[in-house]
Amino acid sequence: MSAIRQRLHSVLSTPLRRGWYRQLFWKMFLVIWLVSTACMTGLFLYLSGRMDSLHRQEVLEARARGQAQLMLERYEEGDPFWLREGREHHRMRLWIYPQGSDQPLTPWRRDPPADASVLELTTDGGGQYRVLVPRPPREVFADRLLGRLFSLQMGLILVVSTLSGLLLSALVVRPIRRLSRHVRALHQQQDLSLRADDRLSRRQDELGELSREFDQMAQYVERTLLSQQRLLQDVSHELRAPLARLQMAAGLAEQRLGEDNPLSRRINRECERLDGLIAELVGYTRLQQADGAVEAESIPLAQLFTELAADVRFRQPHRPVQIEVQPPQLTLHLQRSLLQRALHNGIDNALRYTPDTTPLTLTAGVGRDAIEIRLRDRGAGVGAELLSKLFDPFVRGSGGHGEGYGLGMSIAQRAIIQLGGTLAARNHPGGGLELVIRLPPSVRAS
Amino acid sequence: MMSAGESNMAANQILLVDDDIELCELLAEYLRHEGFALEAAHDAESALARLAQGEPDLLVLDIMMPGQSGLELLQQLRPRYKLPVIMLTGRGDAIDRIVGLEMGADDYLAKPCNPRELLARIRAVLRRSRSGGAPGGMPQRVLSLHGISLDPGLREVCVNGRLLELTGTEFNLLALLMQNAGQVMSKELLTERVLHRKLTAYDRALDVHLSRLRQKLARAGGERELIKTVRGLGYQFVREGG
Numbered sequence: 001m002s003a004i005r006q007r008l009h010s011v012l013s014t015p016l017r018r019g020w021y022r023q024l025f026w027k028m029f030l031v032i033w034l035v036s037t038a039c040m041t042g043l044f045l046y047l048s049g050r051m052d053s054l055h056r057q058e059v060l061e062a063r064a065r066g067q068a069q070l071m072l073e074r075y076e077e078g079d080p081f082w083l084r085e086g087r088e089h090h091r092m093r094l095w096i097y098p099q100g101s102d103q104p105l106t107p108w109r110r111d112p113p114a115d116a117s118v119l120e121l122t123t124d125g126g127g128q129y130r131v132l133v134p135r136p137p138r139e140v141f142a143d144r145l146l147g148r149l150f151s152l153q154m155g156l157i158l159v160v161s162t163l164s165g166l167l168l169s170a171l172v173v174r175p176i177r178r179l180s181r182h183v184r185a186l187h188q189q190q191d192l193s194l195r196a197d198d199r200l201s202r203r204q205d206e207l208g209e210l211s212r213e214f215d216q217m218a219q220y221v222e223r224t225l226l227s228q229q230r231l232l233q234d235v236s237h238e239l240r241a242p243l244a245r246l247q248m249a250a251g252l253a254e255q256r257l258g259e260d261n262p263l264s265r266r267i268n269r270e271c272e273r274l275d276g277l278i279a280e281l282v283g284y285t286r287l288q289q290a291d292g293a294v295e296a297e298s299i300p301l302a303q304l305f306t307e308l309a310a311d312v313r314f315r316q317p318h319r320p321v322q323i324e325v326q327p328p329q330l331t332l333h334l335q336r337s338l339l340q341r342a343l344h345n346g347i348d349n350a351l352r353y354t355p356d357t358t359p360l361t362l363t364a365g366v367g368r369d370a371i372e373i374r375l376r377d378r379g380a381g382v383g384a385e386l387l388s389k390l391f392d393p394f395v396r397g398s399g400g401h402g403e404g405y406g407l408g409m410s411i412a413q414r415a416i417i418q419l420g421g422t423l424a425a426r427n428h429p430g431g432g433l434e435l436v437i438r439l440p441p442s443v444r445a446s
Numbered sequence: 447m448m449s450a451g452e453s454n455m456a457a458n459q460i461l462l463v464d465d466d467i468e469l470c471e472l473l474a475e476y477l478r479h480e481g482f483a484l485e486a487a488h489d490a491e492s493a494l495a496r497l498a499q500g501e502p503d504l505l506v507l508d509i510m511m512p513g514q515s516g517l518e519l520l521q522q523l524r525p526r527y528k529l530p531v532i533m534l535t536g537r538g539d540a541i542d543r544i545v546g547l548e549m550g551a552d553d554y555l556a557k558p559c560n561p562r563e564l565l566a567r568i569r570a571v572l573r574r575s576r577s578g579g580a581p582g583g584m585p586q587r588v589l590s591l592h593g594i595s596l597d598p599g600l601r602e603v604c605v606n607g608r609l610l611e612l613t614g615t616e617f618n619l620l621a622l623l624m625q626n627a628g629q630v631m632s633k634e635l636l637t638e639r640v641l642h643r644k645l646t647a648y649d650r651a652l653d654v655h656l657s658r659l660r661q662k663l664a665r666a667g668g669e670r671e672l673i674k675t676v677r678g679l680g681y682q683f684v685r686e687g688g
Contacts, residue, residue, distance in 0.1 A: 240536075241466055244558035248472035251561030255479050268560065275558055282536070306678050310633075314647035344648070 024176065028169035036161035044153055045145070052144075056136075057117070064133040065119055068094055072123045075105065092133065099128035175200060175207045179214065192222035229285050236281040243278060247271045280407040283341070284393065284414065298445045299339065300331045301364045301373075308343055312360065316351055320359040330364055332371065333445040334419050342415040342423065345408040346375045346435045353397055354379030354432070370421075370438040377434075381427040390425050419443065458482045458572060459502035463493040463519065464534070465511045476561050482568070490514035490522075497527060504572055505531045506564070508557065509542050517545060524550045530575045530614070532567055534559065547654045550613040553641060554651065570642035575614070589624045591686050592672055594663070596621055605666035615640060616659045619652075623673060628685035630676045656681060 020026050071094070074082035083106070095112040096105045104112075116132040123129070148154065182196050195201070195218070200211040250271050254264040302325045309321040332339070343362075350360055358378040365372050382390065382397065389395045391413040396406040409425075412435075416423040421439035428434040460482050464470050470486035477484045485502065487493035489511065497505075505523075509516035516533060523531075531550070534557035535542045543554050552571050555564055589596045593606045601617055603610045612620065618640045623631060637645040637652050645652070660673055674682045 240558055241469070244466065245469050245472055247558050248469060248476060248561055251476050252472060252479075254562070255476065271558075272560070278558075279556075303675070303677065310678070311647045314645075 023173075025169045025173040028172060029165045032168050033161050033165035036164060037157060040157045040161060041149075041154065044157065045148060048148060048153075049144075060136060061117065061119060061133060064092055064094060064131060065121065067092060068096060068119070068121055068129070068131045069123065072096065072121070072127065072129060073125075076123060076125050076127060095132040097130040097132070099130060172207075175203065175211075179207070179211050182211075183214070186218060192218050192225065194218070232281060233285040236278045236285065239274075239278050240282075243271065243274055247275070277405045280405050280411065284407050284411050296334050297336050298331050298333050299336050300329065301325045302328055302330070304336075304340065304343075305362050305364070308340075308347060308362065311344070312347060312351065316356040319351070319356050322359060322361045322363075324361075324363040326363070326365045330366065330371075331445040332439070332443050334439070334443045338415040338419050342412040342437065343373070343375065345412040345415075348408055350375070350377035350379070350433070353377075358432075366441075366444070367438070369441065371441060371444060373437040373439070375435045375437075376428055376432050378432040381431065382425070382433050387425060387427065391423070458504070460484045460504045460506060460568065461493065461496060461502040462486045462506045463488075463490070463511070463516065464506075464508040465489060466508075473561065473564075477565070477568075480565055490516075490519040493519060494522065497523065501527055501529045503529065503575070504568060505529055506534065506568070507531055507551070508534045509546060510536055510557075517542065517549065520546060520549045520551060528614070530571045532564075532571055543651075544654050547651060548658050552613075552615055553643075566643065574618075574642045589621070591624055591627055592684070593667075594620075594624070594672070596624055605663065608666065610662060610666050612659070612662065613655075615655050616662070619655055619659055623681065623683035627683040630679050630682045632680035634680075636681065 071082050093109075095109070095116070097103070098105070112132040113134045116134045119131040119133060121129045121131050178200055179196060182194070182200070186192060186194050195215050196211040201208060201215060203209075203211070247268075250264065250267045253267060254261070257264045302323070305323040305325060309323055312319055312321050347360065347362075354360075354377045360378075361374070361376045363374045363376075386395070386397060391410050393410040394406040395409075413423045416437055416439075419439060420443070421437055424436045424438075426434055426436070458481070460477060462470055462473060462484055464473075464486065465488050467486075467488060470484075470488070474484040474486060485496065487496050490513065493505075493507075496502075507516045507520060511519075520531065520533070530552045533543075533546045533551045533554045535546065535554050536557065546554055552574070553567050555567055588598070595604045596602075596617075598621060601614075603612055603617065603620065619636065622636065622639055633652055634645045637643065637649070640655070641651060656673065660671070663672060670684075672684050674684060676682050
């Protein structure tokens with residue numbers, strides 16, 4: 001049960017601030033932007049390139065036709081310099097053939113290039129000619145491309161693909177973010193009855209479906225947890241009556257057998273074990289439910305610590321207990337039984353698993369964003385594997401003395417969560433296990 | 447053993463209020479063996495009816511009963527009947543305990559309990575009530591401090607001339623503290639002398655009685671905090687002029 005919660009916790013508490021390139025928003029944006037820019041640019045370049053060459057061809061042919069017309073007029077007039085006709089700078093080399101002849105009017109020239117285009121021409125005098133116009137040398141491709149890339153059209157393409165990229169990613173990512181915030185709230189407030197907001201679950205698309213399915217899952221988990229709790233509570237409650245009778249019967253047996261009889265001692269000890277287990281189970285299930293019935297009260301921490309230290313002296317008179325509260329008057333306003341229970345269970349754990357002459361330190365202080373209570377023992381600490389499961393129910397360390405049921409630490413954690421705080425465990429660098437309770441600053445009594 | 451049982455039986459009538467009939471039978475057998483006469487009532491009404499016929503020496507009251515709870519019964523019963531009450535609470539029911547003690551129960555025990563432990567509590571409470579509640583070394587004369595006068599003969603306390611209603615335990619506690627005004631009395635000592643038993647770990651019974659006593663004194667117009675907590679040591683009734 002709480003193992004699930006733990007896992008959920010570790011998943012959800014991974015920081016949201018990951019590298020920007022890891023964020024779905026930017027990933028989607030980049031993909032959309034790159035694809036749309038590439039497609040549009042490619043299409044633009046292809047189309048504009050085609051248009052361009054057609055256009056150039058037409059211009060070239062029109063010019064050639066004009067030049068040939070002028071030349072042929074002079075030629076038919078018998079002007080020997082007919083070849084010089086035409087504008088000086090733009091004069092083209094043309095090969096002109098009379099219709100039906102393979103002999104050009106300029107036989108001294110080399111043959112025209114094979115890819116020259118052919119024009120049919122009729123002069124005013126009625127002569128029919130074929131004109132071969134050589135294709136102009138191609139412009140350098142890169143030049144043309146550069147020219148196009150820095151054109152207005154390209155700018156427009158960039159703007160459009162950027163906008164559409166931003167819009168599309170926002171459309172997808174925003175509801176996902178909202179859903180993830182919702183899930184986090186579900187976990188942090190420990191309230192599985194929370195449901196996704198209407199705007200999400202009413203959506204008709206896949207995201208709406210996802211939120212609805214998520215809600216269904218939360219509902220299922222909530223039901224399962226509740227019924228488990230109820231079962232545990234019922235079982236432990238129902239066990240009490242027979243156990244009370246069993247203890248009475250054991251008492252009667254003891255009366256008959258005598259107090260020193262090993263059998264009656266054994267029966268008594270087993271009864272006490274059962275009793276302890278049931279008491280812890282009841283305590284555990286009770287903490288699972290919001291225990292709002294108890295009113296908060298003002299607790300001077302120094303006083304609470306002194307009481308706890310006195311309890312330790314009772315159980316292990318040789319164990320040194322150090323107490324430090326900073327500032328000494330630090331007073332909290334909260335449900336006393338919860339805090340007391342958490343500390344008691346932590347202390348209990350230390351007493352059980354560390355040698356009874358090693359010191360126990362209980363300190364409290366005001367941090368920047370939390371009130372911190374630290375309980376440290378000087379035992380051997382806890383192995384990494386056990387440390388990660390320390391707050392799971394029914395997890396027990398080995399080598400402890402006395403009877404434990406593995407519920408103490410999970411009860412402690414429940415109690416602190418109930419108070420709105422957190423409980424963590426670590427191996428202190430200086431040796432020993434340290435429990436750190438962090439409570440919100442709001443519990444400090446003014 | 448028989449003779450001891452018979453001599454006790456005449457004096458020690460115990461009424462057990464618990465809805466678990468079989469448990470009552472077992473406990474009756476156990477206590478009979480120890481020389482007590484036990485009667486059982488299985489709900490609040492029959493308990494009240496039984497009490498109307500005459501007070502037993504001690505009431506053992508289960509807090510968790512269907513219908514009218516033990517706490518409600520205790521509330522109805524307290525002003526009329528002065529008999530000592532031991533309540534059986536659920537383990538971990540700190541609130542029930544505190545409320546119960548505040549309503550005038552004399553001691554509590556978590557249920558399910560070891561019958562031997564219950565027997566010890568019964569004996570301690572009976573000893574307390576039989577000796578008139580007076581712990582050893584009870585004052586013989588009227589004590590008067592800070593406007594509070596305590597008459598051990600009449601078992602009455604007046605604050606500024608007005609009578610103050612205290613339970614037996616509270617009275618004994620106040621008497622002991624006033625008699626030793628100025629001295630720090632340890633929790634161990636107070637528990638032994640007032641509750642007639644040893645202090646155990648996580649035992650807050652004395653603190654509850656004491657905080658209740660403080661509240662009553664303050665409400666009656668006690669001039670200031672008369673009972674001081676000396677951290678780590680115990681409690682102290684402030685000396686006059688001190």
